[in-house]
Amino acid sequence: MNHLIFLLAIISLTILIVIWLKNHLHTSSQEKSELAIWLSQQANQQQMIQNAIQFSTLYQSINSQAISVQERKRLNRDDDVFIYGEIDFISFAKILALVSPKSGEIFYDLGSGAGKAVYAAAILYDFSKTVGVELLPGLHDVAQSLCDTFQKLFQSLFVKDRIVFINADILHVDLSIANVIFINATCFNYTLWQKILSKIANLKIGTRVIVVSKKVNHSAYQLISESFEWMSWGLSVVRVYQKIS
């Protein structure tokens, strides 16, 4: 009898664990098909695929990861905050759609690396400015050097001074004109993240902040959406916030 109760308890526990895992774990194939469905629902999907192909041409000879490693070695900065990873074009299109960028708005990427999110934002929406802020000079230089190739590949989208790269610390840049801010913060440590939170507390009302892997726990910000999205290293949680007061 005792054996039967024990067996039933084990079976019930296993069923509960399976149900919990099914509800709480996002499988990569599920997310991949969600991204494919999203793309198929876009009116401009052909254009988007063409842009994604051109975008991969822009970055075909760039090994951002290696440049980051080289730069950290050169500057003797092995802090985790510099660990490299970047956006995927189509996935980033899906992410940006969450904030419905309006024509003429200004986009910032804080910690812009080789500039993928900055160029992608300029391709995908009619931002009047897309700005990348990166501390490591080697990555900043690569991002900036791609401007000529971008102009050749995306002639109709190129407007002088529309794409700007700043070689600086995120904490030292004026963000008062920003409408949409992207922060791929997966490797940012507690100290850096707290400082960024204090900084974004002063942004203008209405500013949307897209954050990878971290939370904005601040009364001035409202959570708009939370989803799992693809990054170069795999799936990450992406949260969109809006400044409400």
Ligand SMILES: C[S@@+](CC[C@H](N)C(=O)[O-])C[C@H]1O[C@@H](n2cnc3c(N)ncnc32)[C@H](O)[C@@H]1O
């Ligand atoms: C995960 S990468 C993201 C690159 C890019 N935003 C993307 O998603 O494709 C984060 C970047 O932040 C940069 N970074 C880290 N701390 C920084 C700081 N205090 N100021 C500026 N850039 C910083 C790193 O060097 C790295 O290039």
